[in-house]
Amino acid sequence: MSNIDRRTLVKGSLAAMMAGAAFSRAAFAQSSEPILLGVSGPLTGPNAQYGTQWKQGFDLALDEIQAAGGINGRKLAYSFEDSQSDPRQSVAIAQKFVSDPRIVMELGDFSSPASMAASPIYQRGGLVQFGFTNSHPDFTKGGDFMWSTSVSQADEQPLLAQYAVKRLGLKKLAVLHLNTDWGRTSRDYFVKAAKEYGAEVAVTEGYIAEERDFRSTLVRVRDANPDGLILISYYSDGALIARQARQVGLKQTICAASSVYSPKFLELGGEAVEDVHLGTRYFPEDPRPEVQKFIAGFKKKYNGQEPDAFNAYAYDAMNMAAAVVKIGGTDRRAIRDAFTKVRDVSSVIFGTATFDVETRRVKGAMNAELVVRKGQFALWDGKPT
Amino acid sequence: MSSWLDYTINGLIVGNVYALVAVGLALIFGVSRLINFAQGSIYLVGAYIGWVAVVQLHTPLPLTIIVVALAAALVGLIIERFGLRPLQNSARIAPLLATIGISFVLDQIVMLTFSPNPRALPSQLPDVRFQVGNGTIGPLDLLIAGVGLTSALLLFVFLRYSKLGWAVRATAQDRDAAMQMGVDVNRVNQAVFGIAAALGGVSGMLVGMYYNQIDTAMSLQATLKGVVAEVVGGAGNVPGAVVGSLLLGLVESYGVAVFGTSYRNLFAFLLLVLVLVLRPNGLFASARQAPPEPLTGTFIAPSRPVRIPRWALLIAVGGFAILPLFPVSFYVLQTLINAWLLGMLALSLTLVAGTIGQVSLGHAALLAIGAYTSALLSSSFSVPVGLAVIAGGLMSAALGTTLISPSFRLRGHYVSIATLAIGEIVSLVILNWESVTRGPIGISGIPPLSLFGYDLISASSVYWFSFAVMVVLALLQGRLLNSHLGRSFRAIRDDDIAARAYGLSLNRYKSLAFIFGGFAAGVSGAIAAHLYSYINHETFNTQQSILALTVVILGGLGNVVGAVVGSVALVGLPEVFRIAAEYRILIYGIVLLLLVRFRPQGLLGTI
Known part of the structure; x- marks a missing residue:
């Protein structure tokens, strides 16, 4: 389903150019073909793992949507274009989607440079860019066609700070963060909240995504003499830091951001991640029906594999897209307007999601305090651990 | 004080890890004067074969090592036989490009077979830790150190005292003379590639166990660090590579100690530039050693360029100029805009690399300088975008030339390595100089392109703008190449000693080439910034530099039309292969290899 027939595409674009978008869309609305969403994301390149996780989440959500009768009787489908998270390719993909009349809205991209480079094209082309992992504070400022269900770090980090400072009683913190736009923004919100709760931040260290060796960083951390380590990391680097911290003899409590929530974190970290605390948006024993349905469905579809945070984001995003298309139909502008109307969509991350029309984001992510045992x-x- | 002991130990531990890759690179460089960019991919392959052996087949450690070594050696032999041997009589730049293509193919095959998700590779050694300083080391640290040192020592003895070793060294010194003396050069190359690949594979597996993690992104990083360590130790010098690796590890560790984690790689690359400038043959080169890049004019082979008649060029330019008047999709226009932007970068690089022979692997830095200059001027100081773009070009010309000037005295591969390092340094400065560049948050809300107060927003107007800029730059460069300047540039490339004897000031001409090239690249980056509206330190990365070099070699070094044709081809091919989804980069790599195999002088030939 990810392969677009090139000839149809060219014909479609020609039709759109010559006959006018409104006409071709009207003709399209009566067809029995699936309603098509465009996805721009990494399937190859350094971020390829996240693109494959998206696909798993999307496919599960689509199975459920189709089983429930689709969108007013029509199927929902997506066309996944590989951008490698490269802005040069994401802008070309954006033009491709904008000039393809079958695409009713777009999801992605993964990284901020790739997503935000494409935003002007989606905004001018009048196609919704629904960035469900885009936490960059300026993403939705690109225009009224940019919407995001990414958990705002302004929401998430105070929860983590509360867990670390109020609940675990940590007073002097060392913060290690990915030095990306996400990690930097998160660090700033975390530090602010932690100070408000009365903790001291002894040291913050930013590291680049390709880093594998943290021993020297951890000596710096040790010399700052903290009573807790905060990891604003993804699961692979988070596991590496935890392992090396234990190897160099740091025994402090470790508390991590929700992005480490993945079975891979346990697999890669082994014994070293035992007793690591983390805030998450959902967890396996969560009694909420939407979570139980998601986890059971995911395990059934993917041979017992446990879903992780990125699977959940993608699953929620596809359900949100379905809810929006149900209201807005297949007209691109009506879909944009539908984002302002859609209410209380069932969501793994938010419980129920409703957009704040001002910020074009969703507030009030669920929170659970987990520990590895x-x-x-x-x-x-x-x-205490 | 005790912390310094810990930093030292940590530096040595990680240096140990780098040494495993660096030794393999040094061995291959020693014999074939080739920086094997596929070494990191063999390391990746080794790690995944190790995973299959450990997790699926449950082999004990000694058997795992043997299996991985044999399998990786086989991969090395295949690379040598089918990827590199057919190219041995073409310009030395061709095998360099071939190794880049091979690494694409290998990385993609691993990714498609094992999925890009990281995997755990459990260590098969007992989990005991020894207290050293305030930290601990484990048996795996000792094993890695043992493998690194033993292999370096064995190789040293092999090269010095065995008959095949003599043959290897003879081949390294003078391939033709060795052949005349009856050395089977191909067998030597095979032996070297087999050994280096076995070592690369085992090191990938050990490092995977060390971190309990393997993923498909580890290949490029391993190559980068290995190359740095190898060059610091003296390219082609096996024991030097080990010492270079340890030194690199120490410098990184002390860098973290003094300035913080975010500065780590900055110190690695500064060390490299410093060593290259002060001791270009590496820290441990003896005075008697023959210069590592002795033969001028052999790096880039002359060839007969394809002559394209003027009327054909005029028709092509005219055709592309009126393209937006026809009902083509915006997607096609956008793809061509990308091609024109890459074309400007390729014009810059083809002048610097092709015409004057300074093969740069850090050209994306010029894009970044131009882009940040223009973005900051137009968004913070409300400079009109048209002027800001020109200022971006000028800044890139000035700053780029200044940064690169210490490497003017280098030749051949060393220029590539120095520019690679400078490119990384620029990107790390952008990441860390937050008061100006806003660090990882990047610059958003960059105004769109505009000219004399009119915004250029529609796809066709951006298309026309970037096409016009590229054509003007290409015409200027064509004019330059036909002037006495162009002839002087080529004289320096073909024989710098003769050129100097004739009274040409090498530094001045190299500066001129970088100023002109820097301007073109800076303008390209600036236009891209206004097109994207958001940039950060990741927008212009090493992959861009490698892509630009590929374009230039593909089009024909120094060839202006070739640079543009190459850009259209390399932007267009991955888009055409979209139909193949995950397989498209694999197909792209194979096409690249075939092109290098059958047109090593480039599509349109070197000028």
Whole structure:
């Protein structure tokens, strides 16, 4: 389904150019073909793992949407174009989607440079760019066609700070963060919140995404003499830091951002991630029906594999897209307007999601305080580690 | 004080890890004077074969090492036989490009077979830790150190005392003379590639176990660090590579100690530039050693350029100029805009690399300088965009030339390595100089292109603008190449000693080439910034530099029309292969290899 027939595409674009967009869209609305969403994301290149996780989440959501009768009887489908998270390719993909009358809205891209480089094209072309992992504070400022369900770090980081400072009682913190736009923004919100709760931030260290060796960084951390380590990391680098921290003899409590929530974190970290605390948006024993449905469905579809945070973002995004298309139909502008109307969409991350029309983001992510016990994520029982 | 002991130990531990890759690179460079960019990919392949052996087949460690070594050696032999041997009589730049193509293909095959998700590769050694300083080291640290040192020592003895070793060294010194003395040069190359690949594969597996993590992105990083370590130790010098690696590890560790984690790679690359400038043959080169890049004019082979009649060029330019008047999709226009922007970069690089022979691997830095200058001027100081773009070009010309000038005394591969390092340094400065560049947050809300108060927003107007700029730059460069300047540039490329004897000031001409080239690249970056509206330190990355070099070699070094044709081809091909989804980069790599194999002088030939 990710392959667009090139001839149809060229014909479609020609038709759109010559006959006018409105006409071709009207003709399209009566067809029995699936309603098509465009996805721009990495399938190759250094971020390829996240693109494959998106696909898993999308496909599960689509199975459920189709089983429930689709969108007013029509199927929903997506066309995934590989951008390698490269702005040069994401802008070309943006033009491709904008000039393809079958595409009713777009999802992605993954990284901020790739997503925000494409925003002007989507904005001018009048096609919604629904960036569900775009936490960059300026993403939705690109225009009224940019919408995001990415959890705002202004929301998430105070929750993590509360967990670390109020609940775990940590007073002097060392913060290690990915030195990307996400990691930097998160760090700033975290530090601000932690100080408000009365903790001291002894040292902050930013590292680049390709880094594998953290031993020297951890000596700096040790010399700052903190009583807790905060990891604003993804699961692979988070696992590396935890392992090396234990290897160099740091025994402090580790508390991590929700992006490490993945079975891979446990696999890669092994014994070293035992007793690591993390805030998450959902967890396996979460009694909420939408979470149970998501986890059970995911395990069934992917041979018992546990879903992770990125799977959940993609799953939620596809469900949100379906809800929006149900209201807005297949007209691109009506879809943009539907984002302002859609209410209380069932969501793994938010419980129910409703957009704030001003910021074009969703507030109020769910929060659960987990800890790794015996190699599994478990709800924290309040006992110190 | 005790912390310094810990930093030292940590530096040595990670240096140890770099040494495994650097030794393999040094061995291959020693024999074939080739920086093997596929070494990191063999390392990747080794790690995944190790994963299959450990996790699926449950082999014990000694058997795992043997399996990985044999399998990786086989990959090395295949690369040598089918990827590099057919190119041995073409310009030395061709095998360099071939190794880049091979690394694309290998990385993609691994990614498609094993999925890009990282995997755990459990260590098979007992988990005991020894207290050293305030930290601990484990048995794997010792094993890695053992493998690194033993292999360096064995190789040293092999090269010095065995008959095949003599043959290897004879081939390294003078391939033709060795052949005349009856050395089977191909067998030597095979032996070297086999050994280097076995070592590369085992090191990938050990490092994977060390971090309990393997993923498909580890290949490029391994190559980068290995190359730095190898050059610091003296390219082609096997024991030097080990010492270079340890030194690199120490410098990084002390850099973290003094300035913080975010500055780590900055120190690695500064060390490299410093060593290259002060001791271009590496820290451990002896005075008697023959210069590593002795033969001028052999790096880039002359060839007969394809002559394109003027009327054909005029028709092509005219055709592309009126293209937006026809009902073509915006997607096609956008793809061509990307091609024109890459074309400007390629014009710059073809002048610097092709015409004057300074093969740059850090050209994306010029894009970044131009882009940041123009973006900051227009958004913070409300400079009109048209002027800001020109200022971006000028800044890139000035700053780029200044940064690159210490490497003017280098030749051949060393220029490539120095420019690679300078490119990384620029990107790391952008990341860390937050008061100006806003660090990782980047610059958003960059105004769109505009000219005399009119915004250029529609795809066709951006198309026309970038096409016109590129054509003007191409015409200027064509004019330059036909003037006495162009002849002087080529004289320096073909024989710098003769050129100097004739009274040409090398530094002045190299500066002129970089000023002109820097301007073109800076303008390209600036236009891109206004087109994207958002840039950060990742927008212009090493992959861009490698892509630009590929374009230039593909089009024919120094060839202006070739640079443009190459850009259209290399932007267009991955788009055409979109139909193949995940397989498209694999197909692209194979096409690239075939092109190098059958047109090593480039599509339109070297001018």
